[in-house]
Amino acid sequence: MEYLKGDVQIPDLRVNIGPLSLANPVMTASGTFGYAREFESLLDLGRLGAIIVKGISLHPRSGNPPPRIIETASGMLNAIGLQNVGVDRFIVEKIPYLGTLGVPIIVNILGDSLDEYRHITEKLSACEVVAAIEINISCPNVKKGGVAFGADPAMAAAVTRTVRETTSVPVIVKLSPNVTDVTVIAKAVEEAGATAVSLINTLIGMAIDLKRRRPALANVCGGLSGPAIKPVALRMVYQVAQAVSIPVIGIGGIATAEDALEFMLAGATAVQIGTANFVNPRACEEVIDGIGDYVLQEKLASVREMIGALQVG
């Protein structure tokens, strides 16, 4: 396309996650953006590609005892314990506001059993505002949930199938990096009907307080996030993007447009910004602006040209 001098160029940042169209590839990662309202005075929520809200369970959860977080080199460990208001309060208290924002709302769900996943999905499917569901099969913090589903291809597929059969909205499965071969799980959930996969969730880690000779977190272990995990996340996104044909959403230490574009080169159709929201509440908007600048500078017809465009060898 040719532009005349003085034309304002608007970069084409649109991407599709299955049937879901996003104005740009930047979403908020679950658990790092609350229920969005917390950030309303600090950035323009209407510019986000999508908002993924804090993980929701069937019943409210009060979370783990403190200390729940500890900073580590270029990252942080958390063991929040999936604290949330429960699906019923979420629908009454949070959905109405989210519905006014004019961006796709994706609800992250978690459960202890297939029945629990099914019940939450039924309740959320009745809400028009819910554009997609992201299934947390990988949260490492609650002993009975998370890891058991995410680490086993058959269980991961069973959860995916349960949710897929209960709703007509796109189903994104959020993968755990705490497995031997993430592509095996990715292929299993694709086979079970996932619309897309998102990865990576946090890496299980640990920190020790030498002075007190105790674990830094009350939960002993926690999930590592932040820039420290970006190389691991990039590698896993790259591997999964080659193994499946559904869209891949990249997560892990993304704080800048350059980070996001690297994930797209590795095969991600979109990205999620997590820990960076804590450090810079405007991170998502800055990443969107930066991707737009790059698309114009590189004279790309669309940001979609970046997806999987990595040249190897």
Add this chain to the structure above:
Amino acid sequence: MTQYQEKAAVIRIERLSGDNVRLTFDCPDIAAAASPGQFVMIRVGTGNDPLLRRPFSIHQTDEDGHLQVYFKVVGRGTGMLAAVREGAEVSILGPLGRGFQVADSPACLVGGGLGMAPLLFLARKLSQLKRDRSRDTIILGGRTSSEVEPLVKDFEEFGMTVVATTDDGSYGQRGFVTAAFSSLSLPSPCTVYCCGPEPMLAGMSVLCRTRGYSCQVSVESVMACGMGACLGCSKPNRDGGYVHVCVDGPVFDAEEMAWNI
């Protein structure tokens, strides 16, 4: 409540004693919106390590858009902030949290160590209201003279009675602020505003309950976001659940808290 993320220039650095530093920032939006007991999150560097902002209570603001924090160098983050140069810009997020609920009744402000930081802002606010100040008291305590003495004259500006204590007796009365508080005959009703280490807050909470004073406590916690998103700064409450220091506090009614001392 509106929050701001400001690039704030450092306009004054005061080393009040060995490790205690007071910084003044040009930070007009946050300064104008802040109330006593609220806090800010400051980014101490620009790189990825240290990654997270650090929470600081607001020590003081003025009508010219200045905001002060007062802190002790305790680790790498506070060390980096203390090493900042005049004219440098740092990113400040705020004002955050729920501050003190200012009451009409006579006030007793009790600060232990760095806990005296937010009380200066509160004392100024109390002094600006149309109320009788003659029966207000401020108790400032620390381990030793250098933790207490440098701030005493700032607190004396407001025409309230100031009592100082040190654990080692090097300045003011020897002993803890709780002992000084117990020995005072305060008016009743009285609102007690406290900030300091948790054992002190727990002690003040018991003393106030016994005497029928209403007691507000400002607590601290490790935080990642400071705005209710990460849910990392939980503290146990009386109901067996958790409150979050950043959005439910940092100032709580003392009766709400379950102390783990």
